[in-house]
Amino acid sequence: MVPLPLMRTLTLLQHTISDCTRCPRLTTYRQEVAEEKVKRFRDWDYWGRPIPGFGDPQAKLYVLGLAPAAHGGNRTGRVFTGDRSGDWLYEALHTFGFANQPESVHRNDGLKLKNCYVAAAVRCAPPANKPTKEEFETCRQYVQEELHLLRQVRVVVVLGKIAFDEYLRTCHSMGQDIPSPRPKFSHGAEYVLPRQVILLGSYHPSQQNTFTGTLTRPMFHSVFRRAKKIIEQR
Numbered sequence: 001m002v003p004l005p006l007m008r009t010l011t012l013l014q015h016t017i018s019d020c021t022r023c024p025r026l027t028t029y030r031q032e033v034a035e036e037k038v039k040r041f042r043d044w045d046y047w048g049r050p051i052p053g054f055g056d057p058q059a060k061l062y063v064l065g066l067a068p069a070a071h072g073g074n075r076t077g078r079v080f081t082g083d084r085s086g087d088w089l090y091e092a093l094h095t096f097g098f099a100n101q102p103e104s105v106h107r108n109d110g111l112k113l114k115n116c117y118v119a120a121a122v123r124c125a126p127p128a129n130k131p132t133k134e135e136f137e138t139c140r141q142y143v144q145e146e147l148h149l150l151r152q153v154r155v156v157v158v159l160g161k162i163a164f165d166e167y168l169r170t171c172h173s174m175g176q177d178i179p180s181p182r183p184k185f186s187h188g189a190e191y192v193l194p195r196q197v198i199l200l201g202s203y204h205p206s207q208q209n210t211f212t213g214t215l216t217r218p219m220f221h222s223v224f225r226r227a228k229k230i231i232e233q234r
Contacts, residue, residue, distance in 0.1 A: 009149070010053075010057050010146070010149050010150075013052070013053075013142070013145050013146065013149065014052035014053065015052075017050050017051070017052040017053075017123050017142055018049050018050055018051075018052055019049075019050075020050045020123065020124075022138050023124065023134075023135050023138055023139075025126075025127070025132070025135070026122075026124035026125075026126055026131075026135060027124070029070075029124070029125065029126065029127050030048055030049070030050075030070075030074050030124045030125050031048055033046070033048070033070045033071070033074055033125060034046035034047070034048025034074065034075075035048075037071075038071055041071060041075055044075055046074065046075045047073070047074060047075060047076060047077030047107075048074060049077070050123040050124050051068045051073045051074070051077065051078065051079050051120065051123050051124070052079075052119075052123070053079065053117055053118060053119035053120075053142075053146050054078055054079050054113065054117070054118050054119070055113035055116050055117030055118050056113050056114055056115055056116055056117060057117075057149070057150070058115070058152050059113070059115055059116050059117035059150055059152060059153060060115050060116075060152050060153060060154045060155060060231045060234075061098060061115060061116040061117070061153070061154075061155050061156075061157065061227055061231060062116075062117050062119070062146075062147070062150060062153045062155070062156045062157070063089070063093075063116065063117070063118045063119070063156075063157045063158075063159065064119055064120065064121060064143070064156065064157070064158050064159065064163050064166075064167055065079070065080060065085070065089075065118070065119070065120045065121070065159045065160070065163055065204065066120060066121055066122065066129070066131075066159070066160055066162055066163045066204065067120050067121065067122040067123070067124070067125060067126050067129065067131055068120060068123070068124065068125045069082075069083045069085070069125060069129075070125040071083070072085070072086060072125075073086075073120075073125065074124070074125040076105070076106045076107055077106075077107045078104065078106070078107040078111075079118050079119060079120055080104065080118055080120075081104040081105065081106065081107065081111075082104070082105060082106065084205075084206075084207050084210070085204065085205045085206055085207075086104045087103070087104070088205035088210060088217075088220060089104075089118070089159075089205055090102060090103060090104040090111065091103075092217075092220055092221055092223075092224045093113065093116060093118075093224065095221060095224070096221075096224045096225060096227070096228045097114065097115075097228065098113055098114055098115060098116035098224070098228075099111060099112070099113050099114070099116070100112045100113075100114070115231065117146070117150055117153075119142075119143065119146055120163075121136060121139060121140075121143060121162070121163050121166040121167070122135055122136060122139045123139050123142060136166055136169075140166070140169065140170050140173060143166075143167070143170045144170060144173065144174055147170070147174070148174075153197060154196070154197060154198065154230065154231055154234055155197070155198045155200060155227045155230050155231055156193075156197060156198070156199050156200065157200045157201075157202055157223055157224065157227055158185075158199065158200070158201055158202070159202050159203075159204040159205065160185075160202075160203065160204035160206075161185040161201075163204070164183075164185040164199075164201050165185065167199070168182070168183060171193060171194070176193065176194040176195070177194055178193075179191060179192070179193065183199065185201050186201055187201060187202055187203045187215070187219060187223075188200075188201065188202070188219075188222065188223060188226075189201035190226070198227075198230050200223055200226060200227055201223075202215075202220065202223040203215040203219070203220075205220060
């Protein structure tokens, strides 16, 4: 894979991500979903492109998920927007002062993040919500660039084990030493990484987790309460 040129601004990086066609399988799938749609969103003009990160360039909190939902971010054009997972995430961010409103419906709904930036490990909606190893590797460069440009990040909240492991791979690929023994994912896990960045693990707020009670709102809020406390103490 040819390395990306170093981006000078988040805006340039966001535009570069939105125009990406590096993964043929993902490009075909997201475009097909945008054309076919689903009945409940038949009147929507789907975004149908890769989803860039979103938030405050001076963010001290970085939130990383897995990938956009086919009829969520792939429809609305903003990460964690237009699906149940996003409802949980932005409600929690609003509760702890990282967002100006608790809802995220579409990319022009007035939502603004404060001291927080949200992204996904893979930027296109993948078939069956399962990116391949090669697709993770391709998108990893975008996470690297975001972390390079977001120089104030002090806390990283990672949603789900797959994204947790991918974040550690990204850190390793950037030449950072990973603690030994290697951090293991669990809900509420907390690790100190190089440069004194605190890594927090959380179950992903997917319907599979929230409908079964594997993840409750108090559990989810506890992670962002901890993130806020760490940031306030630094």
